Amino acid sequence: MKSKFIIFKNIFILLSIFFPISSQGIELDFIETKPGLFVHFGKHEDSNNKNLGDIANVSFLIGKKSVMVVDTGSSPAIGKEIIKEIKKKTNKPISHLVITHGHPDHFLGMSSFIKEKSIQKIIGHEKLSRSLILNFDFYQNQSLESTSDDSLNDAFLVLPNLTVESGKTLKIDLGDRPIKIKAWRSGHTDNDLSIYDEKTKTILTENIFVHRTPSITASIVGWKKTLEEMLEMEFEYIIPGHGELKSKEDAIKPMLNYFNNLISQVRKFHSESKDLDYAIKNTLVKNKHNWLLYEEYHPRNVSRTFTELEWE
């Protein structure tokens, strides 16, 4: 019996070497996409008990003085894992945590960061707190249901201690690393921030969905305006909230086409007095196979657009 146990134990040790298993069951890999800018690319899926909510991008930027983290993933277990990975890459303290917007795959890891005493500022849009207070319990329960991740039971509400007004930009220097954080009026939600890293001419933003069907939760017309404004901004690369790093035009143009197409078709249906059912069945999208999660999000987008444009 004893020898069998040793064999099992050795097999387990070997397996652990080749297939690392963390205590929370989640492992994140961060890639240095640009100098000092690390990104973990989440999976293109909805949360489930296999991906454990690892569905959104998480990034961190290292300056000469300190580190800024952008988003926290969708559970305290993911938050903890992010901190662990940052500490493997740098011994600089984490000084800033930025929440790009109030969706659970981006903020539910926040409570793990509270233990990091070096964090001075938790930054959010002026409308973020309202969204978090209203939706925290709902998102926590919804995420528990979809992932069965126990660590979510330990999640608690954390609010930003530095907010950015709609339309304004906040400047932060991490030590020879100037960062500009802009609060948008309307986009993916009503509380979106974008983070611009001057050093690498890269913008991190949830307003851009690469390959993944954008989910319209605020105004399509507002979001379209934001995208047009972004096209005029001076940056070269985009790290989206979901999807890979892209050049500015490659990332924004397909989304703008999708939005313009949706708006013009829905306007036409309204002018012909067609109903919502008709619009959902008949709003066509070019190259729909290029859009992941199309079946999940596109009909909802049509329905949102239909309501928004009904009385214009």
Ligand SMILES: [Zn+2]
């Ligand atoms: Zn979102």
